[in-house]
Amino acid sequence: MSPTTPASAALEAAHRPGRLAWPAEQLAAKALDIRRDIITLLAKAQTGHSGGPLSSADFGAALFFHEINVDPARPDWPERDFWHFSIGHVTPVIYSLMAERGYFPLKDLMKFRAFDGHAQGHPSRHDTPGIEVSAGSLGQGLSVCCGVAMAARIDKHPRRVYCVMGDGEQQEGQIWEAAMFAAHYRLDQLCAVIDYNRKQIDGDVQDIMGIKPLDQKWRSFNWNVIECDGHAMPDILAALAAARAHKGQPSVILAHTVMGQGVSYMADDFHWHGKPPKMDQAEAALKELGTSYADWSARLLAN
Amino acid sequence: MATIEIKPTDTEGASNDPRADASITLPDKVEMKKTREGFGRALADLGEQDPRIVVLVGDLSESTMVHWFAEKFPERFIQVGIAEQNMMCIAGGLAAMGKIPFLATYGAFASCRSADQMRVTVAYSNLNVKIGGAHGGISVGPDGATHQAMEEISIVRSIPNMSMVVPCDFWETYKATIAVAKHNGPVYLRFGREDVPVVTQKETPFAFGRGEVFAEGRDLTIIACGVMVYEALRARETLAAQGVSARVVDLHTIKPLDRALIERCARETGAIVTAEEHQVHGGLGGAVAEVVVQRHVVPMELVAVHDRFGQSGKPAELMDAFGLRAKDIVAAAERVLARKPKR
Numbered sequence: 001m002s003p004t005t006p007a008s009a010a011l012e013a014a015h016r017p018g019r020l021a022w023p024a025e026q027l028a029a030k031a032l033d034i035r036r037d038i039i040t041l042l043a044k045a046q047t048g049h050s051g052g053p054l055s056s057a058d059f060g061a062a063l064f065f066h067e068i069n070v071d072p073a074r075p076d077w078p079e080r081d082f083w084h085f086s087i088g089h090v091t092p093v094i095y096s097l098m099a100e101r102g103y104f105p106l107k108d109l110m111k112f113r114a115f116d117g118h119a120q121g122h123p124s125r126h127d128t129p130g131i132e133v134s135a136g137s138l139g140q141g142l143s144v145c146c147g148v149a150m151a152a153r154i155d156k157h158p159r160r161v162y163c164v165m166g167d168g169e170q171q172e173g174q175i176w177e178a179a180m181f182a183a184h185y186r187l188d189q190l191c192a193v194i195d196y197n198r199k200q201i202d203g204d205v206q207d208i209m210g211i212k213p214l215d216q217k218w219r220s221f222n223w224n225v226i227e228c229d230g231h232a233m234p235d236i237l238a239a240l241a242a243a244r245a246h247k248g249q250p251s252v253i254l255a256h257t258v259m260g261q262g263v264s265y266m267a268d269d270f271h272w273h274g275k276p277p278k279m280d281q282a283e284a285a286l287k288e289l290g291t292s293y294a295d296w297s298a299r300l301l302a303n
Numbered sequence: 304m305a306t307i308e309i310k311p312t313d314t315e316g317a318s319n320d321p322r323a324d325a326s327i328t329l330p331d332k333v334e335m336k337k338t339r340e341g342f343g344r345a346l347a348d349l350g351e352q353d354p355r356i357v358v359l360v361g362d363l364s365e366s367t368m369v370h371w372f373a374e375k376f377p378e379r380f381i382q383v384g385i386a387e388q389n390m391m392c393i394a395g396g397l398a399a400m401g402k403i404p405f406l407a408t409y410g411a412f413a414s415c416r417s418a419d420q421m422r423v424t425v426a427y428s429n430l431n432v433k434i435g436g437a438h439g440g441i442s443v444g445p446d447g448a449t450h451q452a453m454e455e456i457s458i459v460r461s462i463p464n465m466s467m468v469v470p471c472d473f474w475e476t477y478k479a480t481i482a483v484a485k486h487n488g489p490v491y492l493r494f495g496r497e498d499v500p501v502v503t504q505k506e507t508p509f510a511f512g513r514g515e516v517f518a519e520g521r522d523l524t525i526i527a528c529g530v531m532v533y534e535a536l537r538a539r540e541t542l543a544a545q546g547v548s549a550r551v552v553d554l555h556t557i558k559p560l561d562r563a564l565i566e567r568c569a570r571e572t573g574a575i576v577t578a579e580e581h582q583v584h585g586g587l588g589g590a591v592a593e594v595v596v597q598r599h600v601v602p603m604e605l606v607a608v609h610d611r612f613g614q615s616g617k618p619a620e621l622m623d624a625f626g627l628r629a630k631d632i633v634a635a636a637e638r639v640l641a642r643k644p645k646r
């Protein structure tokens with residue numbers, strides 16, 4: 001599955017001590033926890049986005065618990081990889097990933113979007129340690145990541161750079177400015193992941209403003225295009241490994257996902273893009289996810 | 304965290320510092336030089352002093368004069384092509400990694416085309432990005448309204464965390480560029496296209512965040528920025544011949560604003576005329592007025608562009624037609640003095 005041989009994996013582990021490289025089964029279990037976090041924090045806050053965070057949970061877990069080289073205790077660790085969600089609205093999954101990985105206590109998730117918490121509605125460098133660049137205006141993140149990759153190039157630093165984008169977000173013109181830039185400068189340490197859930201606020205992406213054929217668009221911009229089932233962990237890991245192994249071009253992973261994945265009544269329904277579940281809906285969702293609001297909120301508050 | 308920290312972003316103490324005020328008298332014939340050349344020369348020098356300096360440009364290397372830096376430090380020069388929004392955020396990413404990026408494009412595009420990127424990625428994250436906006440003002444000339452940036456001050460100063468400097472000539476642009484590189488935080492530098500009078504010298508004092516009294520006076524203060532500082536100094540000569548003593552302040556740093564100096568001028572001279580090559584709404588005049596109405600109310604007149612787009616023409620013609628000359632400052636001074644309460 002992974003193109004890295006055991007020997008090179010050992011070598012890489014030595015050079016990238018902040019990379020967890022968890023196996024697929026463990027990651028799938030973590031992704032389940034992340035979905036439980038997302039529903040619980042949204043139920044508590046009664047504000048925020050459900051759909052995109054749930055579709056991003058699996059590749060999010062793979063990024064944070066397998067792929068990226070970071071030290072949550074030292075968010076500014078010089079050796080770190082850079083990760084950035086250009087889709088700032090998916091803060092429920094971003095904060096869950098960060099807390100589960102140890103950037104801040106899990107109990108902070110219970111103050112999502114609250115006046116007395118740090119977890120802003122959209123990620124804020126000023127408020128949350130580990131958020132390196134604020135986001136929330138779509139279309140800007142890939143450019144930010146190009147800047148980070150250029151800095152690494154100037155410093156001859158092996159830093160890898162991961163940028164998560166939305167599929168609706170592909171309608172932003174600035175993304176294609178950045179796509180052109182990254183290919184022009186052959187930023188092969190850059191890996192973009194697109195949450196290809198086929199939905200956006202007003203409906204189906206293809207109806208709102210069609211983006212197909214997205215793979216061909218990126219290919220024609222001179223990117224290495226990789227597709228994967230964004231809910232199948234081995235597939236996601238293979239895609240990330242392929243991106244890491246590819247030289248001379250930036251890579252983009254089209255992660256085919258389902259908006260609201262993991263909660264039956266949310267799945268594939270664009271109405272869940274930007275709203276939280278009501279408390280009874282949250283209970284139903286958490287039941288499907290094998291827990292309850294009481295149990296899961298207690299877990300969060302205890303940590 | 305529930306209490307909101309109210310921190311004044313403007314400067315207070317700066318103008319109380321012991322300072323050697325420049326006393327500037329203009330010769331009849333003044334040397335002419337481009338402000339943007341000061342930007343370009345400073346970047347080339349900065350590149351040597353600090354390896355963190357990186358320069359980005361959007362297909363305007365020679366007009367923004369960053370080509371000197373590019374020749375000396377090709378590995379730290381990034382050509383972005385015609386993609387200003389991309390460039391603003393790339394600069395943000397570089398700054399997040401500890402670089403000191405200077406981006407260069409025309410002010411019209413730096414301020415308006417990439418305003419959202421400046422607001423969200425750069426300013427909200429408080430990233431150490433320096434934005435060089437060339438071709439500010441009506442004096443851009445023949446290119447016409449699209450290229451005559453006259454909204455920059457109001458846009459930039461309304462965004463939290465942003466600082467802004469509008470230097471008056473070659474030397475001041477040179478010094479401002481060096482100074483903002485040492486300031487940690489996002490800064491917008493505005494400079495012009497044309498050769499403009501060099502009113503300062505290499506030795507003239509310059510401090511980021513502090514206005515400079517360029518000439519003393521008792522009856523009113525002319526507060527200006529950019530090329531209007533020269534016009535203000537000329538206006539002062541005309542007024543002196545009429546027996547009016549005008550103080551001239553070069554308020555190059557629009558933000559953080561030297562409020563103490565503005566208040567002192569209001570108290571000591573009792574009337575203020577502002578002069579800027581910019582729209583009247585939200586510009587230098589507005590910034591000064593915000594201090595005056597809250598600290599010490601005196602009559603004010605604002606010399607600026609009055610809510611209209613520019614047009615093609617020779618720079619000198621346009622400065623005349625848009626009322627941005629010494630004679631316009633003199634007329635404003637006469638109006639403000641007429642409104643000044645008699646002692």
Ligand SMILES: Cc1ncc(C[n+]2csc(CCOP(=O)(O)OP(=O)(O)O)c2C)c(N)n1
Pocket residue numbers: 051052053087089136137138139165166167168169170195197199200201259273
């Ligand atoms: C520049 C900008 N325009 C509009 C919005 C409002 N907005 C937030 S999310 C969103 C839809 C994004 O669609 P997609 O990228 O598919 O994310 P998903 O809905 O799948 O989470 C929009 C329009 C925004 N945040 N930024």
Ligand SMILES: [Mg+2]
Pocket residue numbers: 166167168195196197198199200
């Ligand atoms: Mg979508």
